[in-house]
Amino acid sequence: MAETDNKTGAKSPFVIKKISWDGLKITLKLFRYILPYKGVFIAGMIFLVLSTATSLAFPKLIGSVVEVMDGKSKYTINQVTLFLFVILIFQAIFSFFRIYLFTIVSEKSMLDIRTDVFSRIITLPVTYLEQKRVGELTSRITSDVSQLQGLLSFTVAELFRQIATLIVGIAILFYTSWKLTLFMLATFPLLVVASGFFGRYMRRLSKKAQDELAAANVVAEETLQSVNVVKAFTNEHLEIKRYTTILSRVVDLSLYAAKFRGGFTSFVILALFGGIAGVVWYGAGLVQSGEIHLADLFTFILYTTFIGASISGMGDLYAQINKTVGSSERLFEILEEPAEITIEESASVPASMVTGHVTYQDIHFSYPSRSDLPVLRGISFDIKAGEKIALVGYSGAGKSTIIQLLLRFYNYNSGQILVDGKPLTEYGISEIRKNIAVVPQEVMLFGGTIQENILYGKPSATPVEVYDAAKRAHALEFIDTFPEKMDTIVGERGIKLSGGQRQRIAIARAILKDPKILILDEATSSLDAESEKLVQIALDELMKNRTTIVIAHRLATIRKVDQIYVIREGQIAESGTHQQLSLMDNGLYANLIKLQFETAESL
Numbered sequence: 001m002a003e004t005d006n007k008t009g010a011k012s013p014f015v016i017k018k019i020s021w022d023g024l025k026i027t028l029k030l031f032r033y034i035l036p037y038k039g040v041f042i043a044g045m046i047f048l049v050l051s052t053a054t055s056l057a058f059p060k061l062i063g064s065v066v067e068v069m070d071g072k073s074k075y076t077i078n079q080v081t082l083f084l085f086v087i088l089i090f091q092a093i094f095s096f097f098r099i100y101l102f103t104i105v106s107e108k109s110m111l112d113i114r115t116d117v118f119s120r121i122i123t124l125p126v127t128y129l130e131q132k133r134v135g136e137l138t139s140r141i142t143s144d145v146s147q148l149q150g151l152l153s154f155t156v157a158e159l160f161r162q163i164a165t166l167i168v169g170i171a172i173l174f175y176t177s178w179k180l181t182l183f184m185l186a187t188f189p190l191l192v193v194a195s196g197f198f199g200r201y202m203r204r205l206s207k208k209a210q211d212e213l214a215a216a217n218v219v220a221e222e223t224l225q226s227v228n229v230v231k232a233f234t235n236e237h238l239e240i241k242r243y244t245t246i247l248s249r250v251v252d253l254s255l256y257a258a259k260f261r262g263g264f265t266s267f268v269i270l271a272l273f274g275g276i277a278g279v280v281w282y283g284a285g286l287v288q289s290g291e292i293h294l295a296d297l298f299t300f301i302l303y304t305t306f307i308g309a310s311i312s313g314m315g316d317l318y319a320q321i322n323k324t325v326g327s328s329e330r331l332f333e334i335l336e337e338p339a340e341i342t343i344e345e346s347a348s349v350p351a352s353m354v355t356g357h358v359t360y361q362d363i364h365f366s367y368p369s370r371s372d373l374p375v376l377r378g379i380s381f382d383i384k385a386g387e388k389i390a391l392v393g394y395s396g397a398g399k400s401t402i403i404q405l406l407l408r409f410y411n412y413n414s415g416q417i418l419v420d421g422k423p424l425t426e427y428g429i430s431e432i433r434k435n436i437a438v439v440p441q442e443v444m445l446f447g448g449t450i451q452e453n454i455l456y457g458k459p460s461a462t463p464v465e466v467y468d469a470a471k472r473a474h475a476l477e478f479i480d481t482f483p484e485k486m487d488t489i490v491g492e493r494g495i496k497l498s499g500g501q502r503q504r505i506a507i508a509r510a511i512l513k514d515p516k517i518l519i520l521d522e523a524t525s526s527l528d529a530e531s532e533k534l535v536q537i538a539l540d541e542l543m544k545n546r547t548t549i550v551i552a553h554r555l556a557t558i559r560k561v562d563q564i565y566v567i568r569e570g571q572i573a574e575s576g577t578h579q580q581l582s583l584m585d586n587g588l589y590a591n592l593i594k595l596q597f598e599t600a601e602s603l
C-alpha cells in the first residue's frame with residue numbers, strides 16, 4: 001500500500017495537479033460518449049440557455065416592482081407580479097427539462113463508459129491485471145465513472161450558468177450604472193486572488209482525503225473478500241484496527257480541510273457582503289444625487305449577489321473539474337491499454353478444431369514482474385493427440401506456469417510451444433483458449449443456478465446438453481437431491497456446494513465445452529472416499545479421447561497417465577511412466593510417492 005505521510009502532505013505519493021491542458025484534452029475525449037445522444041444534449045443545452053436567461057431576468061423584474069412602488073412605471077403592481085409569475089413558471093419548466101434531458105444523456109453515456117471500461121478490464125492481459133488490486137479496478141468502474149456523471153449532469157450546466165451570469169450580469173450592471181459597476185468591481189480582484197489561493201490548497205487536501213478514503217475502501221474490500229481467513233485466525237481486531245487507522249487519517253485530513261473550507265467561506269461571506277454594503281453605500285449616494293433610480297439600485301444589488309455567488313461557486317466548480325480530469329485520466333489509461341482480445345473476437349471465433357498434439361520445445365520463461373528470476377529453464381515434452389501426461393513436483397517448481405503458457409496468459413521468452421505442429425503464437429488467443437478446458441483446483445461458481453454455471457462451458461448449449469453433461473460428470477447424483485434441481489441457486493446467495501460437488505460442476509462444464517485439450521489442476525485437499533470415487537469416475541469420462549495435462553497431486557490419476565514429468569526448479573528432472581519412475585532408486589518421483597504414502601498413512 002502506498003505510504004501516506006503527515007498532514008501537510010509535503011511528500012504525498014498522490015500526485016496533486018493543477019488542471020493541465022493535456023488532462024483537459026483527455027476529458028474532452030469523453031464527449032465522444034455523448035455523440036450518440038447529441039440530439040438530447042443539444043435540447044438540454046437549449047433549455048439550459050433558456051433557464052439561465054429566465055433566472056437572469058429575475059433581478060430586472062424585482063427592479064420593475066420597485067419602479068412601480070416608486071411611481072415611475074407605466075405598469076401596475078399586479079401586471080408586473082403576474083409577469084414575474086409567468087417567468088417563474090417558465091423557469092420551472094425549463095429547469096425540469098434541463099435536468100431531465102441532461103440526466104438522460106449522462107445516464108446513457110455512463111452506461112456506455114462503464115460497459116467499455118468493464119469490457120476493457122476483462123479483456124486486458126493477465127500481466128496487466130495482476131499488477132493492479134481488484135479494489136483499484138472496481139473503483140475505476142464505480143467512483144471514477146460516477147465522477148464523470150457529475151460532469152455531464154451538473155458541472156457542464158453549472159459552468160455555463162456561472163459564466164453566463166458573469167458576462168451577462170456585468171454587462172447589465174455597466175448598462176445600469178458604470179460608476180457603480182466600477183466601484184463594485186474594485187472589490188473583485190481581492191476575492192478572486194484569495195479564492196485562487198485558498199481553493200488550490202483546499203483541492204490538494206480534498207484530493208488527499210479522497211485518496212485515503214479509496215485506500216480505506218480497498219482495505220474493507222480485501223477484508224470482506226477473505227473474511228473466512230480473518231475469522232479463522234480470529235484476527236477481526238487487527239482488521240478493525242487496520243480499517244479504523246486509515247479511516248481516522250481520512251477524518252483528520254477532512255477536519256483539517258474543513259478548517260480551511262470554513263475559513264474560506266467566512267472570508268467569502270465577509271468580502272461579498274462587505275462589497276454589497278459598500279455598493280449600497282455608494283449607490284445610495286448616487287440615488288440621492290439623482291444619478292440613478294432607486295429601482296436601478298435594487299436591480300444592481302441583486303445582480304451583484306448573483307455575480308458574487310457565481311464567483312464563489314467557481315472554486316467548487318474548479319475542484320469538480322479537477323476531480324473529473326483525474327478520473328478521466330485514470331479511465332482513459334485503462335481504455336487505451338491494448339486488450340489481448342476483442343469482445344467480438346472472443347464471442348465469434350470458432351474453435352479451430354485442433355487434434356490436440358502439444359509440443360513444448362526448450363521453453364524458457366520468467367514472469368514479467370520478476371524478470372530476473374527464471375521460472376522455466378528449458379522445458380521440452382511432446383504429447384500426442386489424446387495422450388495423457390502428468391506434471392508432478394514440489395510446490396513452486398513451475399507446474400502451473402507450464403499450463404499458463406499454453407493458455408497464453410503469458411508469452412514465453414524463448415523456445416516454442418506447438419499445437420498440431422503450428423506455433424502457439426500463430427493461433428488467435430481466443431481460438432486457442434476455445435480448444436482448452438481447465439478444471440481448476442479451486443472451482444469458482446458464479447452466483448446463479450447450477451444450470452447457468454454448467455452453461456458457462458458453452459453458453460449456446462441446450463438444456464438437454466447441459467443435463468447430459470451433468471450426468472456424465474456424475475453431478476446429477478447430488479443435483480437431483482435438491483428440490484429445485486438444475487435451478488438451484490449456488491454461489492454467494494445460494495447454497496454452498498462441497499469441494500467434490502463443485503469439482504463435478506467444473507467437470508460438467510468441461511464436458512460441455514468438449515475441447516481437444518484438457519488441463520486438470522487437481523485439488524490438493526483430499527475429498528472423502530465417496531466424493532473422491534465419483535470425481536475420479538467423472539474425470540475418467542472427461543479425459544477420454546482428449547489430450548490431457550494433469551497437475552497431479554493424487555496417485556489415482558497419476559497411475560493412469562502415459563507419461564509423468566517430474567519438475568524441479570523449472571526443469572524436467574525425471575520422466576517416465578509411474579511404473580518406471582517408482583522403481584528408480586532415490587528418484588525424486590519415488591520419494592514423492594513415498595512421502596504421499598506416508599502422509600496418507602499418518603492421517
Ligand SMILES: Nc1ncnc2c1ncn2[C@@H]1O[C@H](COP(=O)(O)OP(=O)(O)OP(=O)(O)O)[C@@H](O)[C@H]1O
Nearest residue numbers: 130367369370375394395396397398399400401402
Ligand atoms: N504471477 C506470478 N508472478 C511472478 N512470479 C510467479 C507468478 N506465479 C508464480 N510465480 C513464481 O513462479 C514459480 C513457479 O510457480 P508455479 O505456480 O508454476 O509452481 P507450481 O509448481 O505450480 O506450484 P504449486 O504446486 O504450489 O501450485 C514460483 O517461484 C512462483 O513464486
